[in-house]
Amino acid sequence: MTERQGGCCAAKGFSASGVYAGVRKNPEKKDLALIYAECDCSVAALYTTNRVKAAPIYVTMRNLERGTTRAIIANSGNANACAPGGEENAQKICDTLAKELGIKPDEIIINSTGVIGVPLPVDAVTGAIPQLTRGLSRYGSDDAANAIMTTDTFAKQVAVETKIAGKTVRIGGIAKGSGMIHPNMATMLAFITTDIAITSEMLKTALTESNRITYNRISVDGDTSTNDMVAILASGLAKNTQIEWKDTDYRVFLEALNYVNGKLAKMIARDGEGATKLVSCLVKGASSEEAAEKLAMSVISSSLVKAAMFGADANWGREICAMGYSKAPFKPELTDISFVSGGESIAVCKDGAGLSFNEADAKRILEREEIQILVDVHDGVFEAEAFGCDLTYEYVRINGDYRT
Amino acid sequence: MTERQGGCCAAKGFSASGVYAGVRKNPEKKDLALIYAECDCSVAALYTTNRVKAAPIYVTMRNLERGTTRAIIANSGNANACAPGGEENAQKICDTLAKELGIKPDEIIINSTGVIGVPLPVDAVTGAIPQLTRGLSRYGSDDAANAIMTTDTFAKQVAVETKIAGKTVRIGGIAKGSGMIHPNMATMLAFITTDIAITSEMLKTALTESNRITYNRISVDGDTSTNDMVAILASGLAKNTQIEWKDTDYRVFLEALNYVNGKLAKMIARDGEGATKLVSCLVKGASSEEAAEKLAMSVISSSLVKAAMFGADANWGREICAMGYSKAPFKPELTDISFVSGGESIAVCKDGAGLSFNEADAKRILEREEIQILVDVHDGVFEAEAFGCDLTYEYVRINGDYRT
Numbered sequence: 001m002t003e004r005q006g007g008c009c010a011a012k013g014f015s016a017s018g019v020y021a022g023v024r025k026n027p028e029k030k031d032l033a034l035i036y037a038e039c040d041c042s043v044a045a046l047y048t049t050n051r052v053k054a055a056p057i058y059v060t061m062r063n064l065e066r067g068t069t070r071a072i073i074a075n076s077g078n079a080n081a082c083a084p085g086g087e088e089n090a091q092k093i094c095d096t097l098a099k100e101l102g103i104k105p106d107e108i109i110i111n112s113t114g115v116i117g118v119p120l121p122v123d124a125v126t127g128a129i130p131q132l133t134r135g136l137s138r139y140g141s142d143d144a145a146n147a148i149m150t151t152d153t154f155a156k157q158v159a160v161e162t163k164i165a166g167k168t169v170r171i172g173g174i175a176k177g178s179g180m181i182h183p184n185m186a187t188m189l190a191f192i193t194t195d196i197a198i199t200s201e202m203l204k205t206a207l208t209e210s211n212r213i214t215y216n217r218i219s220v221d222g223d224t225s226t227n228d229m230v231a232i233l234a235s236g237l238a239k240n241t242q243i244e245w246k247d248t249d250y251r252v253f254l255e256a257l258n259y260v261n262g263k264l265a266k267m268i269a270r271d272g273e274g275a276t277k278l279v280s281c282l283v284k285g286a287s288s289e290e291a292a293e294k295l296a297m298s299v300i301s302s303s304l305v306k307a308a309m310f311g312a313d314a315n316w317g318r319e320i321c322a323m324g325y326s327k328a329p330f331k332p333e334l335t336d337i338s339f340v341s342g343g344e345s346i347a348v349c350k351d352g353a354g355l356s357f358n359e360a361d362a363k364r365i366l367e368r369e370e371i372q373i374l375v376d377v378h379d380g381v382f383e384a385e386a387f388g389c390d391l392t393y394e395y396v397r398i399n400g401d402y403r404t
Numbered sequence: 405m406t407e408r409q410g411g412c413c414a415a416k417g418f419s420a421s422g423v424y425a426g427v428r429k430n431p432e433k434k435d436l437a438l439i440y441a442e443c444d445c446s447v448a449a450l451y452t453t454n455r456v457k458a459a460p461i462y463v464t465m466r467n468l469e470r471g472t473t474r475a476i477i478a479n480s481g482n483a484n485a486c487a488p489g490g491e492e493n494a495q496k497i498c499d500t501l502a503k504e505l506g507i508k509p510d511e512i513i514i515n516s517t518g519v520i521g522v523p524l525p526v527d528a529v530t531g532a533i534p535q536l537t538r539g540l541s542r543y544g545s546d547d548a549a550n551a552i553m554t555t556d557t558f559a560k561q562v563a564v565e566t567k568i569a570g571k572t573v574r575i576g577g578i579a580k581g582s583g584m585i586h587p588n589m590a591t592m593l594a595f596i597t598t599d600i601a602i603t604s605e606m607l608k609t610a611l612t613e614s615n616r617i618t619y620n621r622i623s624v625d626g627d628t629s630t631n632d633m634v635a636i637l638a639s640g641l642a643k644n645t646q647i648e649w650k651d652t653d654y655r656v657f658l659e660a661l662n663y664v665n666g667k668l669a670k671m672i673a674r675d676g677e678g679a680t681k682l683v684s685c686l687v688k689g690a691s692s693e694e695a696a697e698k699l700a701m702s703v704i705s706s707s708l709v710k711a712a713m714f715g716a717d718a719n720w721g722r723e724i725c726a727m728g729y730s731k732a733p734f735k736p737e738l739t740d741i742s743f744v745s746g747g748e749s750i751a752v753c754k755d756g757a758g759l760s761f762n763e764a765d766a767k768r769i770l771e772r773e774e775i776q777i778l779v780d781v782h783d784g785v786f787e788a789e790a791f792g793c794d795l796t797y798e799y800v801r802i803n804g805d806y807r808t
Contacts, residue, residue: 052728052736052756082724082736084757116721117758226725303707304803311804317520320486321630324456332456332486352456353488354521393797399708400715 007141007157010172012195013038013235017135018147021128024077033147034132035072041233043069044204048228055086056110063106067200070107072191076150080112080120081226089122096126100133109231145174156267162256164249169196169238171256177268190230197236198243206254214261217386218269219301269387274394279309281373282385291328292384298326300388310390314362316348330377341368411545411561414576416599417442417639421539422551425532428481437551438536439476445637447473448608452632459490460514467510471604474511476595480554484516484524485630493526500530504537513635549578560671566660568653573600573642575660581672594634601640602647610658618665621790622673623705673791678798683713685777686789695732696788702730704792714794718766720752734781744776745769
C-alpha cells in the first residue's frame with residue numbers, strides 16, 4: 001500500500017469540483033462541492049446519531065435505499081438543519097443537479113454543514129450547479145475539499161493505492177471537521193471513493209468496521225453534530241473480482257480503508273477548532289477493547305486534560321481522574337502513565353502513584369505538536385488509541401462568536 | 405423559612421475555623437478548615453462516583469460506618485489522591501485531631517482538594533492542628549469556607565432558619581467548587597450542618613433526595629473529581645421530636661435542605677473556573693423528569709453552548725443539537741427555545757425551526773450575568789433545571805497551567 005495524490009479523484013471513474021455559490025458571505029471561500037462518478041457505484045453511508053438530524057440527511061437516507069449512487073453534493077456555510085423548507089430545498093438541489101448531470105435525483109448523496117436554524121439560500125446553490133458541473137475534473141479533489149471546509153484551517157484529503165488479487169486498486173477521500181467532533185459516528189463529513197468492485201452490503205460492513213476504530217475514536221469538543229456523515233462510493237473500475245464476503249480481498253480492502261479513514265480522522269483531530277496540537281491516548285493492557293476505548297476516549301475528551309496539554313503541563317492526575325469517571329473497568333493502583341513525543345518518553349505515574357520526574361524534560365515533550373498519552377492498566381491484553389486536540393483560547397474565541 | 409448569617413455555624417452546636425497550614429505555597433490563602441460539633445451528630449455523606457477515589461474518601465467511608473461524627477477536617481492545595489502513603493497520612497491527621505479535640509479518630513470526616521499525585525505534606529497539616537482547634541468559633545464559617553477554596557473566586561456559604569413542629573431549626577453549610585464540577589454527586593465539597601434531631605438513616609435519605617436535584621444538576625466542565633463529597637451533620641440541639649420517617653417534619657426539613665444545597669450548587673456553577681455568568685437550562689413539557697434532566701444537563705454541558713453564552717451569541721442551534729445527542733426522548737419538531745434574563749425573554753425557535761428575532765435584543769439579554777435557556781418540548785408535564793456557566797479564555801488559562 002502506498003500513498004498517492006488525487007484525494008477523492010484518485011480512484012478510477014471519479015471527478016470533483018468546488019465553487020463559490022454564495023451560501024457564505026465571503027466570496028473568497030468556496031462553499032459548494034461535487035463528487036461525480038462516471039458509472040453506477042456501490043454505496044454505503046453512516047449518519048449522525050443525533051436525534052436532531054439535518055434535512056439533507058433524511059433525503060440521502062431515502063436516496064440510498066435504491067443501492068447505487070452517482071454523485072455527492074455538499075455545501076458549507078449553512079447546515080440546512082432546523083430551518084423551514086429544509087427537505088424541499090435539499091430535494092430541489094438534487095433535482096437540479098440530476099438534470100444537469102443526466103442522472104436520477106435519487107442517485108445523489110446530499111449534505112450541508114454550517115450554522116443551524118437559518119434557511120438555506122437554495123437559489124444560490126441551484127444557481128451555481130451549472131458552473132459546478134462544468135468544473136468537474138480529475139484534478140478537482142482540492143477544490144471539493146476546500147469547499148466543504150467550515151472553520152477548518154487546512155483541506156483534508158488522502159489517497160492510497162494497493163493490490164487486490166493482482167489488480168491495482170485505489171481508495172481516496174476528503175473530509176471536513178473542526179468543531180462538533182465526537183464519536184458515535186456523528187463526527188463530521190467524510191466522502192470516500194474507491195474503484196474496487198464490491199457489493200454495497202460488503203461496503204457497508206467495511207465502512208462500519210472501519211468507522212468504529214477511526215472516526216469514532218476522535219473527539220474535539222464532545223459535541224455531536226446534526227449533519228455528520230461518512231459516505232463511500234465504489235465504482236468497480238479496478239476490475240477486481242467483486243468482493244462479496246469477508247475473504248482475503250476484503251481484508252486487504254479494509255486495511256486500506258482503515259488507513260484512509262484513520263489518516264482523515266487524525267487530520268480532523270489535529271485541526272480541532274483552535275487546536276495547536278494533536279493529542280492521542282493509547283491505552284494498553286485493558287481487559288477488553290471496549291474498556292480500552294472508553295478509557296482512551298475519556299482521557300482525550302476531558303477539558304481539563306485538553307487545557308493541560310495546551311499549557312504543556314504534565315498534570316497526569318487529570319488523565320487518571322478522567323479514566324476514573326469513564327465507567328470502564330481498570331485498577332488505578334496498577335496504572336502506569338507516560339507522555340511520549342518525538343521519540344522521547346517520560347514516565348510520570350507508576351502503579352497509580354506519582355513518580356518524581358524532571359519537569360523540564362516533561363515540558364520539552366509536551367510542547368511538541370504531537371503528543372501521545374501512553375497508559376498501561378496491566379489488566380489484560382487489549383488496547384485502543386483515541387485522538388483529540390488541546391483546548392485553547394482560540395477555541396473559545398471561534399465559538400464565542402461563530403455566527404457573526 | 406428565612407435566610408440567616410452564620411454558614412456552617414448557624415445551627416446550634418457547631419463551631420468552625422480555618423488557618424494557613426502550609427500545604428499551599430501562598431501563606432495569604434488559608435488551606436486547612438475544621439468544623440466541630442459539641443455533641444455526637446447523626447451523619448450522612450455522598451462520595452464521588454469516580455473509580456479513582458482519593459485516600460481521605462476511603463478513611464471517611466470507614467469512619468462513617470460507626471454512625472456518629474464530631475468533626476470535619478479538610479485541606480486545600482493537595483488532593484491526597486494517587487500519592488504514596490495517602491491513607492496513612494489521612495489517618496495520621498485524624499489521630500492528631502482526635503487527640504487535640506478529645507474525641508475518637510473515627511468520629512472524623514476528612515477530605516482534601518487540590519492537585520492529584522503529589523504526596524500530602526502531612527506534617528504541615530498535623531503541625532497546624534493545635535492552632536486550628538484553638539481558633540474554633542461560632543463565627544468561624546467564613547474562615548472555614550475560605551480555607552477549602554481552590555480556584556474559587558468567592559467563599560460559598562448559606563444558612564436558613566425554619567420551624568419544625570413549633571421548634572426553630574437551622575441548616576447551613578459551606579462549599580467549594582470551581583473546576584471539575586459534574587454530576588453523579590461527584591461534584592465538589594459541601595459540608596452541611598443542622599441542629600435538627602433526625603436519625604442518620606433519614607439524614608441519608610434526605611441528602612440523597614436533595615443531591616439529585618441540586619449538586620447533580622450542575623456542570624462546569626464535565627470532569628468528575630476524585631475527592632468530591634457532600635456531608636451533613638445533625639446535632640439534634642433544636643430539640644424537635646426526632647425525625648424517623650418521611651412525615652411532614654421530614655418534608656419541611658427536606659425543603660430547607662434543598663434550599664441550602666440548591667443555593668450552594670448555584671454558587672458553584674456561577675463560580676466555575678473562568679466563568680463570567682451563570683447559565684441555566686430549564687426544560688419543560690418533558691415526558692419524564694429523567695428526560696427533562698438529561699436534556700437540560702446536555703445543554704449546559706456543551707462546550708459549544710458554553711462558548712456561545714460567553715460570546716452572547718443567540719446560536720440556539722447549539723442547544724437543540726445538544727438536546728439531540730443527550731439520548732433523552734423528545735421531538736425536535738415540537739421544541740420551542742427562548743433566552744430569558746432580567747425579566748426579559750426572547751423566543752428564538754418554535755416547533756424546531758428558527759424564528760426571526762432582533763439580534764440586538766438577544767445580545768442585550770445574553771450579555772447579562774444570569775441567563776436562562778428556556779426549552780419547552782411539548783411532550784409531557786415534567787420539568788428539570790440544570791445550572792452551569794460559560795466557557796471563557798480564563799478557563800483555558802487557569803487549566804493550562806494549574807500546577808505551576
